[in-house]
Amino acid sequence: MKVHEAARLLGVTPRALRFYEERGLVAPAKDAGSGYRQYETEDLETLRWIVALRELGLPIPFIADALAAREDDERFRQTMDRARAELYEQWVDLSRRLESLDRGMESWRGRTPAIGELEALAAPLKEKRSIRSAWSARLDFDDMAVKYREDAPLMTLSPPVDPHDYEEALTATADWIDARPGEAGLDLGSGTGNLAGRLAASGAAVTGVEQSPAMIRIMRxxxxxxxxxxxxxxxxxxPARTYRFAGSSFALQHLREDERMLALAEIDRVLLPGGRLALTDRLDGGAFSAMAEALRTQHYSVVTKPLRGGITLLYAVKPGP
Known part of the structure; x- marks a missing residue:
């Protein structure tokens, strides 16, 4: 089958097929005499995958990884996990840009703004994007997961936390959240699911968020x-405004202060009005004071509670509707 026939069959342009070939995603044979590309059944099957994944928004590098992983369920799922995370990051960034643009247009009310107004509107977006782009995991969490399995989250903590204090902190976090049957909630930085399991025991619909593929594999x-x-x-x-509660245990210590502030903004984005938040970690008192103040600025009700082993629990309730 020639390129125009293949393109018509797949509902794309010949230019798109040539682009996929240039990027190494498909390699049709060429007729020895004419030099025309000849798409065989296997090529068309690969192109069906490419077209479908492209429509789902996957960038070319992720499509290449997905094609290579088609015969390996775990590898394919990991590729989709990474692609989804990247797409959501782009979506979050775009959503915040649109929100800022809407606020600006409302304040300008038809007039042309001064450049200083535009810069002031753009500056917070630039700062958040800079923080996100500079972020990287400060430990090899995948290696820790392989070595320590479900105990890996405890083993990542430095200085070490006594296992009894760790378990008591998880129990206190779950108790303060008081998850109820059917409620949608989150375990953020879920690791291998130590807190998520406690929260789900109440019958709540708990979703974990974790950056380490190896940790995710163990939790699943x-x-x-x-x-x-x-x-x-x-x-x-x-998605925004979806969850009734969010908990996080010993994840914040792996973030810098500016990253923690951005994390609080993200948690606020996904919590419903009246949503409950419990953050448990071993940080200096100034860090918890700064987080509490940031939440109170957003009209959250906030309390902090010291636990054993220098651990602190911060509990907050988002303003209601």
Whole structure:
């Protein structure tokens, strides 16, 4: 089958097929005499995959990985996890841009704004994008997961946390959240699911968010009924105003202060009005004071509670409708 016939069959342009060939996604044979591309059945099957994945928004590098992983369910799922996280990060960024543009246009009311107004509108967006782009995991969480399995989240903590204090902190976090049957909630930085399992025991519909593929794999094996999304706290791969509660245990210590502030903004984005938040970690008092103040600025009701081992629990309730 020649390029125009293949393009017509697939509902794309010949130029698109040539582009996919240039990017190494498909390699049709060429007629020895005419030099025309000849698309065989296998090429068309590959192109069906490419066209479908492209329509789902996957960038070319992710499509290449997905094609290579078609015969390996775990690899394919990991590729889709990574692609979804990247798409959500782009969506979060675009949503915030649109919100800022709408606010600006409302304030300008038909007049041309001064350049200073535009710069002031754009500056917070630039700062958030800079923080997100500079983020990287400060530990090899995949390696820790392989070595320590479900105990990996505890082993990532430095200085070490006593296992009894760790378990008590998880129990306190779950108790303060008080998840109810059927409620949609989150375990952020879920690791291998130690907090998620406690929250789900109440019958709540708990979703985990974790950046480490190896941690995700363990959580899925331990709690196959719980969905877990790959992503980080700076760009949660989740829709806005969806969840009744969010918990996070010992994830914030892996973030810088500016990253923690951005994480709080993301948590606020996904919580419903009246939503409950519990953050448990071992940070200095100034860090918890800064987070509490940031939440109070957004009219949250906030309390902090010291736990054993220098651990603190911050509990907050988002303003209601």
């Amino acid at each position: 094996s331990r709690f196959p009924e719980l969905p877990v999304k790959q992503g980080n706290l700076l760009a949660l791969p989740l």
